[in-house]
Amino acid sequence: MPTPENVLHQFAQLINQQTCKQPFGRLKVGVDLGTANIVLSVIDEKNQPVAGIAYPSTMIKDGIVVDYAKASQIVSELKQKLEENLQQSLIYAATAIPPGISSGNAKVIANVVESAGLIVTNVVDEPVAAATVLQIKNGAVVDVGGGTTGMALFRHNKIILSVDEPTGGTHMTLVLAGALGISVENAEQIKKNAARADEVFSIIKPVIEKMAALVKNWLQPYRTKNIYLVGGASCIKNFAQVFHEQTRLNIICPPEPLYVTPMGIALHVHLPQR
Ligand SMILES: Nc1ncnc2c1ncn2[C@@H]1O[C@H](COP(=O)(O)OP(=O)(O)OP(=O)(O)O)[C@@H](O)[C@H]1O
Ligand SMILES: [Mg+2]
Incomplete structure (x- = not known):
């Protein structure tokens, strides 16, 4: 059996190289309508990734669709590209x-996805989707995306808490733009520039601390050992370290944080009985 890490690397490779693999049986599609990225993931009946595609999103804000027609059009176009491949x-x-x-x-x-010509068989919580890929039975999964920070807490394979706050990578970009007196577009580039990681971290550290404090607060009534960090905003240098300092818990960073939730959504498709 391939490990979750292997599966994530394979999925990221399919997206980055725009290739696809020969599937086994019927296909399942995960549609992640994110604040920063729309990602479609395709897996087969053995739950192996076979294709994927990502597109920068401006149609969703804090998990809410603000431009229905555009979002639907983009999902439809991405679906078509995957079908051609x-x-x-x-x-x-x-x-x-x-x-x-x-x-x-x-x-x-769900309507956006249906209007793009897909049958929606299930709607899951984002961090729950991430936990499915990572096969988490105990601990907290925190998904820090562009616009939202969500958490799902598991005990003995059961979800016991699912929460969300409207803060994420966009918030970091805004703080950076304000501090450096530059445009948001420019700040977004600088934020992702590895050569400026130390400077970026020193400016946005308080934002990360706030996110970590939020998670600490959510977890306060529970005994938890591990926090799994996913979502694009967790790519920031020292992000995990700040979470560890605030919560004193064990922080685990799976590979390909941008693609954990999108991959997990596809695992929640219910194929009809033949
Ligand atoms: N290398 C990087 N360094 C820092 N931040 C990054 C990096 N790569 C992506 N990000 C940030 O991650 C965020 C996007 O992450 P992700 O794709 O998980 O969000 P999303 O799923 O679209 O949003 P949400 O889940 O909040 O709706 C953006 O704010 C982006 O700037
Ligand atoms: Mg997301």
Whole structure:
């Protein structure tokens, strides 16, 4: 059996190289409508990644769809590209929502995916999707994306808490733009520039500390040993260290943090009985 780490590396490679693999049986599609990225992941009946595609998103804000038509168009185009690569139709999908989002907004997310021509068989909480890939039975999974920070806490393979706050990588970018007196677009580039990681960290450290304090607060009533960090914003230098200093818990950073949740969403597709 491939490890979760292997599966994540394979999935990231498929996205980065825009290639696909020969699938086994029917296909399952995960649609992650993120604040910063829209990602479609395709896995087969053996749950092996076979294809994936990512697109920078501006149509979603804090987990809520702000431009329905554009979001639907993009998902439809991404689906079409994958179908051309795979030489077959994609039918069954799952999508995800930040924990705590209203049922009305969750319905809108599912509608975007359906209007792009997919059948939505399931809607999961984002950090729950991440936990499925990582096969987490105990501990907290924290997904720090562009607009939201969500957490799912597991005990004996059962979810006991699912929470979310509207803060993430975009918040870091705004703080950086303000501190350096530059545009948000410029700040976004600098934030991801490894050569400026120390300077960036010194400016946005308080934002990370706030995120870690949030998680510490959520976990305060529970006995937890491990925190698994996923989501693009967790790529920031020293992010895990700040979380450890604040919470004093064991921090685990799985590979390919941008793709853990999108990959996990596909694992939640329910294929109909034949
Ligand atoms: N190398 C990097 N260094 C720092 N930040 C990064 C890096 N790569 C991506 N990010 C940040 O990660 C965020 C995007 O992460 P992700 O794709 O997990 O978010 P999302 O799923 O679109 O958003 P959300 O889950 O909040 O709706 C952006 O704010 C982006 O700037
Ligand atoms: Mg996300």
